[in-house]
Amino acid sequence: MNIDNKHSIRTxxxxxxxxxxxxxxxxxxTIIMDFLKSSMDINNECEFSIDELLKVLYRKSPVxxxxxxxxxxxxxxxxAKVCNRVGIIKFRINGNAFSHNVDGIENNTRIFFADLNTSIIGExxxxxxxxxxxxxxxxxxxxAV
Structure with a gap:
């Protein structure tokens, strides 16, 4: 499954x-989520540093x-898993929310799937x-992160 830069993301x-x-x-x-989903690979994974995420948000505070x-x-x-040695966060985006719009994606066993936690939505x-x-x-x- 090759992905070119013309692929789309399913929501x-x-x-x-x-x-x-x-x-x-x-x-x-929401901004981080959009950034991560547009950066994910065929396995719905990507990695970034805190500094890179701060630049996306135009902010200075890691909080x-x-x-x-x-x-x-x-x-x-x-x-999300933090790799403290290199200061990178490895992200896995839930396949129940987003995936690449390519043939055969449903057979990719490396994608993270978990039930979305809708029980925490208030009135x-x-x-x-x-x-x-x-x-x-x-x-x-x-x-902490």
Whole structure:
């Protein structure tokens, strides 16, 4: 499966509710999500440094990135692993939300699939503040990237 620069990305209807909730909750999370999905490879993976993400957002504080990434993790839109030695974050984008529009993609077993966490959407259509405040990537990290 070769991908050229003319490929497109599928956004699945079942992901619409959670994607809209993320957009209503945190604009930076939506910008990062759009950047990641447009950068993902055939396995729905990509990697970037915090500095690269800050440039995308035109921001200077990594706290903004942490908050946005935590929302995307909490909703199961992404999985992110930090490689501390090189300062790179490896991202896997949920195949239940996005995929490449190429033949045979459904047979790719390397793509990350998880149920989208729609249970955290509040009555106001946003991701629940209690869910965000209670989310920790690792209990010992205090919620850091």
């Amino acid at each position: 699945y209807l079942k992901a619409t509710e959670i994607l809209v909730a993320v957009g209503r909750t945190n604009r930076n999370a 903004i990135i942490t908050k946005a990434l935590n929302i995307l993790r909490l909703t199961n839109i992404i999985e 106001d259509g946003r991701v629940s503040k209690q869910a965000i405040d209670g989310f920790r990537v690792h209990k010992e990290s205090g919620g």
